[in-house]
Amino acid sequence: MEQVVNTVMDLVVPPASMVMLAFAWPTLSFLRGVEWTLKTLTKEDMLGKVVVITGASSAIGEQIAYEYARRNANLVLVARREQRLFAIRDNARLLGAGHVLVIAADVVKEDDCRRLVADTVSYFGQLNHLVNTVSLGHDFSFEEAGDTTAFPHLMDINFWGNVYPTHAALPYLRRSHGRVVVNASVESWLPMPRMSLYSAAKAAVVDFYETLRYEVKEEVGVTVATHGWVGGDAGGSKFTLDQQQQHQEGAAADQVQWKQQQGEREAAAAALPGGHVEAYARALVAGACRGDAYVKRPSWYDVFLVFRVFAPDVLAWTFRLLLSTSTPAPAGPSAIAARRPPPAALPAPPLRPLLEYPPAAVSRGPAHAQQVVQKLE
Known part of the structure; x- marks a missing residue:
């Protein structure tokens, strides 16, 4: 039941909130202007x-x-x-x-x-x-x-x-x-x-x-x-x-x-x-x-915050497009690759496992296996 309620809320709340915000925006802007005027005077x-x-x-x-x-x-x-x-x-x-x-x-x-x-x-x-x-x-x-x-x-x-x-x-x-x-x-x-x-x-x-x-x-x-x-x-x-x-x-x-x-x-x-x-x-x-x-x-950056909350995919696509067209890829090796340090060798795996299980824990029966799990926890 809880899953059904959350699914319905996911479908209803975001668009309903945007509609309410659109209608309330003029009133909110007016109140914000009045507040700014009062704060400026005081x-x-x-x-x-x-x-x-x-x-x-x-x-x-x-x-x-x-x-x-x-x-x-x-x-x-x-x-x-x-x-x-x-x-x-x-x-x-x-x-x-x-x-x-x-x-x-x-x-x-x-x-x-x-x-x-x-x-x-x-x-x-x-x-x-x-x-x-x-x-x-x-x-x-x-x-x-x-x-x-x-x-x-x-x-x-x-x-x-x-x-x-x-x-x-x-x-x-x-x-x-x-x-x-x-x-x-x-x-x-x-x-x-x-x-x-x-x-x-x-x-x-x-x-x-x-x-x-x-x-x-x-x-x-x-x-x-x-x-x-x-x-x-x-x-x-x-x-x-x-x-x-x-x-x-x-x-x-x-x-x-x-x-x-x-x-x-x-x-x-x-x-x-x-x-x-x-x-x-x-x-x-x-x-x-x-x-x-x-x-x-500037305050116009706030529009990206709205997109991030309600349409994150649109924001991601926009930034991928801008970043891909603003800096064209160089023909030769990039400066980043040139100054990047050589990759270090990966560390060798540990000689012993990080977590050791007692041998034959399952063969002794389910009761003993449950005790082993409780002990490890």
Whole structure:
């Protein structure tokens, strides 16, 4: 009976929901416009408020700092290398920021997150907004990575780099009824090639904050911002196969990695048409001050989410067509194949089976066999 009910619901609920949504769309759009107007009229005044921005040295983090500076907020700029933050601090002061504090910290380390939050509260006496912009993309397909040592590094920065600062700041955000702002990406639900680990980490971040939203209720606001795909991570940091190999070689390789990240950051910022990063940062900060739960720029990417839920095959066919026509196959050996490490020999099978069964378990009778199965379970 349950199977029959589920079958009928599968056939009825999706089309009925789409019809109801089509009729309700004008009303919902009107109510959404009214809500946006009311929130705009009652938006939060950031004068004298304290904003912590992690990953402030990235392209997005820098522009977010400038947007909060225009609102006369006090800023705490956080990055692993504080020397990159001094110029941003000076620019923020010129734009109207109050006090600007620079803190060198690695948000992947929980102790550093506790320290930066403690230093902020000790210096300013409060914490109002926590903006997590730390992000690290990559430019290799899953099979190209001959060594998996880069995998935890990518997940640490993209996921735990958001969770740890939030965990440390949450008690103080509750006290001030503040807000957590997270920089996500459309890749969290829209598949893009050569970004499998990045997409998985961003999806985990979005799910984490969606759950946290209901746990903190009205005491702390949560704004999830997503930006569209711009040919890589808009923050400018990217992890390539060469960097993956250099990451294993110690501190000297870390300097090389930093130079490559800095070069890509400048190239990405210069290549974005129409000031994409600036427009996204402006929309993010404006939405956070209004108290919006979501900030999306551009918002037309949402149509792909509808297709993913109701017509995933259509979305899959579309992406296969676009990806097959956008990058024609080269005549000779591809660059990917050229730089892919030679396949390692498969490991030899184990000399002993992973699970050993007592000999003649069945020949002793069904009762003994049942005892053996229970023992193995």
